[in-house]
Amino acid sequence: MSEILTPAAPVKSSPITWREGSPILDSRCPSGELEKRWTRHKDNLKLVAPHNKRKLEVIVVGAGLAGASAAATLGELGYNVKVFVYHNSPRRAHSIAAQGGINAAKNYRNDGDSVWRLFYDTIKGGDFRARESNVYRLAEVSVKIIDHCVAQGIPFAREYGGYLDTRSFGGAQLMRTFYARGQTGQQLLLGAYAALQRQVALGNVQVYYNHDVLDVVVEEGRARGIIVRNLITGELHRVAAHAVVLATGGYGNAYYLSTNAKLSNATAIWRAHKRGAYFGNPSFVQIHPTCIPQSGEYQSKLTLMSESLRNDGRVWVPRTPGDKRRPQDIPESERWYYLEEWYPSFGNLVPRDIASRAAKRVCDMGYGVGPTGRAVYLDFSDAIKRLGREVIYQRYGNLFEMYEEITGESPWETPMRIYPAVHYTMGGLWVDYNLMTNIEGLYAIGEANFSDHGANRLGASALMQGAGGWVLHSALYHRGLLGDAAFREAFHRYGGFCSG
């Protein structure tokens, strides 16, 4: 540690340079046919030879799904990687909370899915704000992500015959979401963590726990390193590197009550922004429709109930506003399945924003249930009758238990009460096709950036992008990720080893 960490000196701040009328940012997107862009881009990037990779140092901030998988990949490729996290273990990253699943255009069910359809749904789900080249690449690599995760040992749900099972998520009319009960994020993170630890054991990656990254060092327009505080000793250190990758998660906690862990504090991307990194789509925030409603004044966060529950749960409110009867006592004819009525082609699986707006609307109209009147029912009684308790338990057992633990009510006996909450931030640091911010050598991946998941109205795309940290290895192992300037600097520093 002492070798790389020296006491911090005050850092000169670089002013934010953007002014109205400044040139538009260069997204460095490849041109030509959408389907061939990623392949052509990879083929045209210059490689870094193995003996040279050892000489390049990369800092990865964050070891959630995005950071852990990217760091493991960079280590495997032979770069010198240093990971900084403020948690006492990468397993504490917020990715652990993800429940419902991860999308991939595998078309195992032969229900008409394809890379194109996943791309189209994602672009449409994101209100056409995401960058097409990036989203197409995400859909393309989604197929490999699942294979990679299976190879890592992620225990995805399987059907009787042994094939991977899938389910639907909001906004999609086919079943492309792979899942591990209601613990998909946890299982994926454990896989990424295992890969990371392997690299640690091999000496390619060093992980610094309990280290809070306070600032990004930018000199002459290039990211040169970071300033960190050791949370145990309180000491400040500066750490230099050829490239800095921020994988620090989203900024949902900018809203007081959100489904994010309170430790997801977004300070790293905010500080990068203060150093001149642009923000993209900051107001593009996802309000998730199925969260446990707020129950008290002193509550600091909300709990998500996975969207996968809308596969089998039916959303309703009593047809009479202010009806205080127990839900079990309200006959079928007096229940208003408003999503099924308003949106027959998607039913309960309408996109998240639509489901959220509809729940707020019926509550504003006085139909809301529960003590505050700001909740709607999510009812499994039909599904339990149709499929049996065992099947429902297999699909959602842990979510039912979690709900009961928090509310004291059993979803087996009475419908869940749910209400929308701030959940996911589709905005973030602006990045180009190589996932580099407008600051040379500073990269942002996972929920911290704005790009591919400018399209997460769908759900199950965030894990895809996070786990894609490793799949974007093609960007990582080429000069693309490290940036030409980093490369030039290393070239000068080490006396010229530039590979073709």
Ligand SMILES: Cc1cc2nc3c(=O)[nH]c(=O)nc-3n(C[C@H](O)[C@H](O)[C@H](O)COP(=O)(O)OP(=O)(O)OC[C@H]3O[C@@H](n4cnc5c(N)ncnc54)[C@H](O)[C@@H]3O)c2cc1C
């Ligand atoms: C309850 C819940 C359920 C979800 N379910 C799903 C789902 O089913 N499917 C899906 O696709 N998506 C889901 N999501 C979204 C998805 O989980 C996240 O978008 C994704 O896991 C984010 O991963 P990440 O690696 O970018 O960030 P995180 O997992 O948040 O990791 C951030 C890392 O950065 C570190 N860090 C942050 N700031 C600093 C700093 N200043 N200094 C040092 N370290 C720092 C932290 O220690 C941590 O290691 C869900 C989200 C929530 C909240």
